[in-house]
Amino acid sequence: MEVTRRESLVLGAGLAMGAAAQAAVPGTGLGESLNRAARRGGRRFGAAIGMGRPGHVEGAFADPQYRRIIASECGLIVPENELKWGWVRRSPTGFDFSGADRLLAWAEAHGLALRGHNLVWHHPKWWPDWVTNYDFGARPAAEAARLLGEHIETVCRRYGTRIRSYDVVNEAVAAETGAMRETVFSRAMGSADDVLDLAFRTARRAAPHAQLVYNDYMSWEPGNETHRTGVLRLLERMRKRGTPVDALGVQSHIGSGNNVGDPSVFGPHDERAWRRFLDEVTGMGYDLLITEFDVNDRGIEGDIATRDRAVADYARAYLDLMLSYRQLGDVLAWGITDNYSWLQQRPPRRDGLPKRPTPYDSEYRPKPLRTAMAAAFRGAVPRRA
Ligand code: G3I
Numbered sequence: 001m002e003v004t005r006r007e008s009l010v011l012g013a014g015l016a017m018g019a020a021a022q023a024a025v026p027g028t029g030l031g032e033s034l035n036r037a038a039r040r041g042g043r044r045f046g047a048a049i050g051m052g053r054p055g056h057v058e059g060a061f062a063d064p065q066y067r068r069i070i071a072s073e074c075g076l077i078v079p080e081n082e083l084k085w086g087w088v089r090r091s092p093t094g095f096d097f098s099g100a101d102r103l104l105a106w107a108e109a110h111g112l113a114l115r116g117h118n119l120v121w122h123h124p125k126w127w128p129d130w131v132t133n134y135d136f137g138a139r140p141a142a143e144a145a146r147l148l149g150e151h152i153e154t155v156c157r158r159y160g161t162r163i164r165s166y167d168v169v170n171e172a173v174a175a176e177t178g179a180m181r182e183t184v185f186s187r188a189m190g191s192a193d194d195v196l197d198l199a200f201r202t203a204r205r206a207a208p209h210a211q212l213v214y215n216d217y218m219s220w221e222p223g224n225e226t227h228r229t230g231v232l233r234l235l236e237r238m239r240k241r242g243t244p245v246d247a248l249g250v251q252s253h254i255g256s257g258n259n260v261g262d263p264s265v266f267g268p269h270d271e272r273a274w275r276r277f278l279d280e281v282t283g284m285g286y287d288l289l290i291t292e293f294d295v296n297d298r299g300i301e302g303d304i305a306t307r308d309r310a311v312a313d314y315a316r317a318y319l320d321l322m323l324s325y326r327q328l329g330d331v332l333a334w335g336i337t338d339n340y341s342w343l344q345q346r347p348p349r350r351d352g353l354p355k356r357p358t359p360y361d362s363e364y365r366p367k368p369l370r371t372a373m374a375a376a377f378r379g380a381v382p383r384r385a
Pocket residue numbers: 050052053054080081084086126170217251292342
């Protein structure tokens with residue numbers, strides 16, 4: 001999608017220059033953009049943006065107001081779905097880069113970087129049907145390695161240095177057991193660890209300039225202990241084998257719906273456990289990113305102001321903790337306005353009202369969450385040089 005004339009007038013000529021437009025958020029009365037606030041600590045702020053479905057431009061990317069907020073608040077974007085196998089590899093014979101190409105062109109026109117999400121979603125649910133039913137033939141390990149390698153090389157080579165950070169593998173650890181998930185690829189290759197090794201080594205060869213990230217949703221909340229332990233063991237094994245992984249992507253879908261604002265459910269004990277987890281990760285030499293931040297307010301009762309306050313306070317505590325790590329780099333939100341949040345498609349609130357998980361409401365007004373994020377960025381420990 002091209003920038004419309006109206007949009008470019010609203011944003012002003014400076015927008016095409018990217019950084020120049022990051023100082024203020026046009027039309028909102030807000031001074032400093034979230035990216036500018038993050039830049040104070042040497043980080044960037046970004047957000048996910050999605051196009052709907054292959055061959056169509058709908059949803060967030062079709063909405064000029066959404067694009068306007070992204071362009072003014074962010075230093076980078078991440079395609080919500082357009083680089084996943086479910087979009088790029090809908091058939092065994094071809095690659096469809098139409099969505100990612102369009103997002104990247106738009107990002108570059110606005111001076112924004114683009115992260116790649118993801119090269120391998122190591123979860124049985126998210127492969128296209130043709131992969132799930134694939135005949136790996138007489139030498140399954142070799143065929144699986146060929147198919148995965150071809151995919152990763154094709155994506156990385158297509159975008160070259162235009163993409164400098166990839167979620168190479170997403171969600172390989174089963175949250176309930178802490179064990180590695182099994183997929184058609186792990187069964188064909190013998191083990192999930194072999195799949196991850198191949199993925200990271202191929203990505204390093206094909207995109208030597210890029211930051212390579214293992215991305216997962218283990219969280220700071222109670223109930224995540226097993227998941228965290230599984231991720232730690234995986235990171236340890238990868239270090240031992242010399243698998244080229246640079247960082248842990250902490251998705252940060254926080255607020256599991258019943259703990260926000262309730263100290264009897266979530267408290268200092270959980271924060272300490274989370275710090276121990278992050279200390280172990282960084283102690284192994286991994287950097288950190290926040291890749292998919294949002295706050296699920298499904299379980300918070302009260303009027304809108306009460307809910308927004310609880311979300312903002314909870315987010316502030318989380319971000320303050322995360323931003324105390326010098327190893328923490330970029331921070332990305334999984335959507336920036338409530339109306340396009342994936343959480344609206346998930347189990348509803350008891351009162352049936354839309355959720356309010358992102359920094360802007362559905363009328364594109366900044367919320368207390370945005371204020372909390374900006375304040376957390378301004379108070380952050382600077383990123384390790
Ligand atoms: O393309 C179809 C469209 O034809 C149909 O009309 C519509 C009806 O529901 O669905 C459309 O596809 C949906 C697609 O999003 C685009 O909207 C899929 O059903 C839906 O499963 C898909 O959901 C995405 C999900 O990942 C699975 O890929 C969400 O948008 C996306 O926010 C979510 O993102 C994940 C991260 O990748 C990994 N971490 C967790 C995060 C949240 O689940």
